[in-house]
Amino acid sequence: MSEKKSFHMSPEEFRKYGRAVVDWIADYYENIESFPVLSRAEPGQLRASLPSQPPVHGEAFEAILKDVNTLILPGITHWQSPNFFAFFPANASCPAILGELLSAGLGVQGMLWATSPACTELETHVLDWMADMIGLPGKFKSDSAGGGVIQDSASGAALCALLAARERATGYESNRVGCTGRLVVYTSSQTHSSVEKGVKVAGFGSDNLRVIEVDEKFALRPDVLASQIRKDRDAGLIPCFVCATVGTTSSNAIDPVAEIGRLCKQEGLWLHVDAAMSGTAAICPEYRHIHEGLEFADSYCFNPHKWMFTNFDCDCFFVADRAALIKTLSILPEYLKNKATESGAVIDYRDWHIPLGRRFRSLKLWFVIRHYGVEGLRRHVRQHVELAQNFVKWVQADERFELAAPAPLNLVCFRHKAGDAFNQKLVEKLNQSGKLYLTHTLLKNQYIIRFCIAQTYTEERHVREAWRQIQETADALEKS
Amino acid sequence: MSEKKSFHMSPEEFRKYGRAVVDWIADYYENIESFPVLSRAEPGQLRASLPSQPPVHGEAFEAILKDVNTLILPGITHWQSPNFFAFFPANASCPAILGELLSAGLGVQGMLWATSPACTELETHVLDWMADMIGLPGKFKSDSAGGGVIQDSASGAALCALLAARERATGYESNRVGCTGRLVVYTSSQTHSSVEKGVKVAGFGSDNLRVIEVDEKFALRPDVLASQIRKDRDAGLIPCFVCATVGTTSSNAIDPVAEIGRLCKQEGLWLHVDAAMSGTAAICPEYRHIHEGLEFADSYCFNPHKWMFTNFDCDCFFVADRAALIKTLSILPEYLKNKATESGAVIDYRDWHIPLGRRFRSLKLWFVIRHYGVEGLRRHVRQHVELAQNFVKWVQADERFELAAPAPLNLVCFRHKAGDAFNQKLVEKLNQSGKLYLTHTLLKNQYIIRFCIAQTYTEERHVREAWRQIQETADALEKS
Numbered sequence: 004m005s006e007k008k009s010f011h012m013s014p015e016e017f018r019k020y021g022r023a024v025v026d027w028i029a030d031y032y033e034n035i036e037s038f039p040v041l042s043r044a045e046p047g048q049l050r051a052s053l054p055s056q057p058p059v060h061g062e063a064f065e066a067i068l069k070d071v072n073t074l075i076l077p078g079i080t081h082w083q084s085p086n087f088f089a090f091f092p093a094n095a096s097c098p099a100i101l102g103e104l105l106s107a108g109l110g111v112q113g114m115l116w117a118t119s120p121a122c123t124e125l126e127t128h129v130l131d132w133m134a135d136m137i138g139l140p141g142k143f144k145s146d147s148a149g150g151g152v153i154q155d156s157a158s159g160a161a162l163c164a165l166l167a168a169r170e171r172a173t174g175y176e177s178n179r180v181g182c183t184g185r186l187v188v189y190t191s192s193q194t195h196s197s198v199e200k201g202v203k204v205a206g207f208g209s210d211n212l213r214v215i216e217v218d219e220k221f222a223l224r225p226d227v228l229a230s231q232i233r234k235d236r237d238a239g240l241i242p243c244f245v246c247a248t249v250g251t252t253s254s255n256a257i258d259p260v261a262e263i264g265r266l267c268k269q270e271g272l273w274l275h276v277d278a279a280m281s282g283t284a285a286i287c288p289e290y291r292h293i294h295e296g297l298e299f300a301d302s303y304c305f306n307p308h309k310w311m312f313t314n315f316d317c318d319c320f321f322v323a324d325r326a327a328l329i330k331t332l333s334i335l336p337e338y339l340k341n342k343a344t345e346s347g348a349v350i351d352y353r354d355w356h357i358p359l360g361r362r363f364r365s366l367k368l369w370f371v372i373r374h375y376g377v378e379g380l381r382r383h384v385r386q387h388v389e390l391a392q393n394f395v396k397w398v399q400a401d402e403r404f405e406l407a408a409p410a411p412l413n414l415v416c417f418r419h420k421a422g423d424a425f426n427q428k429l430v431e432k433l434n435q436s437g438k439l440y441l442t443h444t445l446l447k448n449q450y451i452i453r454f455c456i457a458q459t460y461t462e463e464r465h466v467r468e469a470w471r472q473i474q475e476t477a478d479a480l481e482k483s
Numbered sequence: 484m485s486e487k488k489s490f491h492m493s494p495e496e497f498r499k500y501g502r503a504v505v506d507w508i509a510d511y512y513e514n515i516e517s518f519p520v521l522s523r524a525e526p527g528q529l530r531a532s533l534p535s536q537p538p539v540h541g542e543a544f545e546a547i548l549k550d551v552n553t554l555i556l557p558g559i560t561h562w563q564s565p566n567f568f569a570f571f572p573a574n575a576s577c578p579a580i581l582g583e584l585l586s587a588g589l590g591v592q593g594m595l596w597a598t599s600p601a602c603t604e605l606e607t608h609v610l611d612w613m614a615d616m617i618g619l620p621g622k623f624k625s626d627s628a629g630g631g632v633i634q635d636s637a638s639g640a641a642l643c644a645l646l647a648a649r650e651r652a653t654g655y656e657s658n659r660v661g662c663t664g665r666l667v668v669y670t671s672s673q674t675h676s677s678v679e680k681g682v683k684v685a686g687f688g689s690d691n692l693r694v695i696e697v698d699e700k701f702a703l704r705p706d707v708l709a710s711q712i713r714k715d716r717d718a719g720l721i722p723c724f725v726c727a728t729v730g731t732t733s734s735n736a737i738d739p740v741a742e743i744g745r746l747c748k749q750e751g752l753w754l755h756v757d758a759a760m761s762g763t764a765a766i767c768p769e770y771r772h773i774h775e776g777l778e779f780a781d782s783y784c785f786n787p788h789k790w791m792f793t794n795f796d797c798d799c800f801f802v803a804d805r806a807a808l809i810k811t812l813s814i815l816p817e818y819l820k821n822k823a824t825e826s827g828a829v830i831d832y833r834d835w836h837i838p839l840g841r842r843f844r845s846l847k848l849w850f851v852i853r854h855y856g857v858e859g860l861r862r863h864v865r866q867h868v869e870l871a872q873n874f875v876k877w878v879q880a881d882e883r884f885e886l887a888a889p890a891p892l893n894l895v896c897f898r899h900k901a902g903d904a905f906n907q908k909l910v911e912k913l914n915q916s917g918k919l920y921l922t923h924t925l926l927k928n929q930y931i932i933r934f935c936i937a938q939t940y941t942e943e944r945h946v947r948e949a950w951r952q953i954q955e956t957a958d959a960l961e962k963s
Contacts, residue, residue, distance in 0.1 A: 010859035011939065012577035014509040021505030024581050028588030029494040029501070042600050046828040049604040057612040061856035064578070067849075071585065075846075078601025083590045090598075090818065093840065095590035097492035098544070101504050105551065107583035107794050108508030110563045110575035118570075120522050121558025124529040132537040155635060156838040166684060181664035181688030196814040197839055203811075204646060204837065206686015208661030252818055308840075314587050315840055331683075334676040337925040338570065338732055338933070348526040357684065357837065358636040359677055360573065360788075360795055366555075369547075376541035379490035445817040453818070459491065 010061055020064045027068065039437025040086050044078040085460040088469060089442040091252060091280045092457040096312035098374035102367030103314050113361045116349035117341045123350055126153055126365035129372065133319050136377060137285035140298045143321035151321045152355040153364045157279040158197035160304035160320040161246065163328060163356055165201045168244040168273030170331040178331065182206035186243040187235045189213045191223035191258065193251040195277060220409055221256035221446065223247060225263050232270055244273045249293050250281025253444040254408035254416045257293055264299020276303045283310040284412050287381045310457045311380065313371045317364055329354045387413045390466045391456045397470050403477060407451040415454045416446060419477055423450035432476050439469045490541055500544045507548065519917025520566050524558040565940040568949060569922040571732060571760045572937040576792035578854035582847030583794050593841045596829035597821045603830055606633055606845035609852065613799050616857060617765035620778045623801035631801040632835040633844045637759040638677035640784035640800040641726065643808060643836055645681045648724040648753030650811040658811065662686035666723040667715045669693045671703035671738065673731040675757060700889055701736035701926065703727060705743050712750055724753045729773050730761025733924040734888035734896045737773055744779020756783045763790040764892050767861045790937045791860065793851045797844055809834045867893045870946045871936045877950050883957060887931040895934045896926060899957055903930035912956050919949045
């Protein structure tokens with residue numbers, strides 16, 4: 004059989020083409036500022052350039068790589084450009100890319116400890132490191148009753164937290180009998196949409212989602228939360244779950260976690276804290292105060308794939324009571340049974356999230372932490388915050404503009420005083436220029452420009468130039 | 484600011500270390516047969532070798548790579564070894580690894596069409612290719628009312644199918660009011676555990692999961708399904724969802740999809756078809772019959788990350804009515820609004836699955852299809868089936884052994900006639916030898932050995948040697 008032609012790439016070919024892709028990526032980063040940040044592709048443009056049928060016979064790797072340049076690249080919005088100030092970032096770095104490459108090369112599937120012990124143990128170990136690095140309470144570490152796991156995203160983390168809370172609130176009956184329609188979930192009006200999605204997915208029903216109002220800084224109001232919980236109890240409902248946010252997506256607002264947490268403790272509610280982007284800041288002692296109150300939390304997540312130079316996907320999810328999570332998500336068919344699992348001495352991460360299979364994602368996180376060291380990570384986070392705070396001053400110094408929210412860290416929300424239509428046009432023009440990419444939100448029903456500084460390679464010159472572009476484009480629009 | 488020390492890896496360093504990792508992987512594949520397939524690491528072994536605290540200062544990349552060799556490698560179970568016959572595989576290939584590398588390098592996040600048009604359009608295009616390659620009905624293609632999307636796993640696909648079915652069955656009310664506890668889900672006793680997990684997650688309640696018995700070939704019995712549906716209707720419940728499997732995990736049984744499908748159509752139930760491993764076989768016209776009856780299906784999935792040489796994670800999920808899926812999972816906060824979305828001319832894949840963020844996973848699938856071509860893929864799939872059918876003959880020719888189930892494709896279930904304890908010991912000894920890795924299941928309450936031939940580099944010599952090991956180990960055990 005082996006004499007039949009194999010179409011596999013040989014190790015020698017892999018060395019050759021692997022180098023070609025590595026060089027392609029290095030070239031890409033050297034030239035990345037030359038591309039329009041937001042892709043200018045038209046809907047359907049890429050599809051129109053691709054053959055309608057797959058190739059019958061294999062093609063040369065050179066031909067594929069050529070198409071990456073000519074067909075794919077124009078359809079890329081450059082998330083890794085230092086001029087990317089949109090959304091929350093998904094910042095990558097060279098060590099993370101190499102960790103992802105190694106993970107792809109090893110190709111292990113870590114659903115069970117036994118299916119690659121290193122995949123499980125490195126993850127547990129690095130998440131314990133992370134817990135210390137960002138100052139989480141000891142209960143979230145694996146030597147206590149809790150522990151950490153890598154999820155695909157903060158959406159996945161929120162869903163798992165909702166499910167464990169649902170089970171706990173029903174005496175571990177909701178998996179069996181379904182959701183009662185009487186469990187209530189609390190967020191603020193600024194909470195990420197993934198929690199609403201999770202409420203729907205997990206069968207709570209969005210009618211049972213209470214959107215609590217926020218204060219003038221866009222932070223959840225614990226007094227309103229407390230009175231809503233009372234109202235729901237009086238109506239015979241079962242308050243179950245609160246999501247507090249450390250750094251909301253719209254404006255980077257920081258909910259009063261300690262106050263909310265004391266209330267949750269008193270009322271027996273599951274407190275999940277979503278620090279998807281801002282959690283990274285707590286690596287620096289001077290920003291660690293954002294994690295005040297976490298001693299009251301049942302679960303917590305932040306995304307190294309947002310602001311810690313680790314390629315998407317890498318959400319670090321911590322629970323204080325891992326037994327609650329595992330009991331909620333555990334499945335053990337015969338074909339997965341093995342001695343290590345039965346010994347009870349190991350973690351099987353398949354019971355910590357929705358999917359069964361899992362990639363070796365801790366490799367890239369380990370590479371990032373070891374390459375930068377804690378001090379190196381702090382250095383870059385501090386630079387981003389410093390750049391954002393400079394940007395705040397520039398906005399304040401230009402009387403045509405105003406800040407729209409406090410900027411505690413690296414996200415600046417601002418607007419031109421000329422109103423929504425003007426700001427909308429301003430964002431469009433800037434994004435069309437290709438020189439930078441930023442996005443908007445609504446705050447107090449006004450169209451607000453968001454400017455987030457967290458891309459790996461963003462330096463002072465990029466922020467200065469962005470502000471110059473914003474001012475000049477505003478000038479031109481004012482005159483038109 | 485830029486004069487401050489940056490800890491980022493420079494493009495030149497990335498070229499150097501990128502080559503080192505590429506060479507590491509090439510070396511790994513050249514030597515992979517020298518490692519014990521199942522890791523011999525003890526619980527806690529890796530963790531004991533790692534420092535309890537993360538490094539304060541960054542380390543040299545050489546030091547990290549050295550630790551990969553000395554610390555990580557002993558904790559690897561070698562999924563990419565040609566002697567891996569366990570579970571279902573997660574088979575990778577060089578073009579897929581390079582696609583994953585390129586995706587990591589580009590670092591785009593494709594939640595919206597606008598956040599990288601190429602990420603969305605390549606995915607739609609390649610999934611349309613795949614639909615044709617495996618002979619799916621036209622309704623699953625993007626030019627109809629349906630379409631395909633890449634999910635993390637068949638678990639994710641099953642959950643999304645369950646959710647869309649739940650919404651459809653309740654007139655799109657379950658997202659709002661929660662799950663009623665009256666919707667009923669049907670699987671067979673051989674259905675993958677992910678459906679049971681999905682039933683719990685989505686709030687159906689496992690009390691509302693009916694596990695339908697199977698025939699002597701381990702395929703779901705449509706007559707039993709029909710009578711159970713009647714019983715449930717008579718009890719005032721709402722039959723909602725059926726999962727049929729093309730190639731069950733335990734024994735590769737193929738449910739009678741057409742017969743089940745006609746019943747679902749008649750009864751108004753959502754039919755999901757899980758072909759996670761075996762769907763790939765349909766690339767070959769001679770095996771396409773496994774997809775008979777898909778014209779009745781509402782959703783379908785198969786995993787190129789199992790048997791189509793595409794690195795985990797890559798599950799292709801197709802729906803006949805994309806509007807039902809999108810309506811179920813759609814969320815649109817202000818900060819994600821954009822002109823392309825509003826135009827209605829584009830797909831925003833964030834509404835097609837649980838997470839918001841998404842990697843550029845179609846790149847690796849595109850690389851695989853273009854590198855191998857359809858004929859190249861067929862060649863390797865045919866070889867695996869041929870090797871498995873040879874193995875069947877060897878089992879049948881040794882009177883000590885017997886087949887435990889039909890082997891329609893590339894999974895052989897067999898046992899030594901000496902009973903469960905003997906077979907269990909046989910599997911343990913074989914796995915301890917390090918020369919191969921295989922796993923077990925239960926069929927008709929008997930301990931059965933599974934032998935799955937689907938690893939990228941498995942050739943006839945590996946299968947011959949595995950059978951020799953099995954026979955010799957059985958000899959030794961018989962004598963002991």
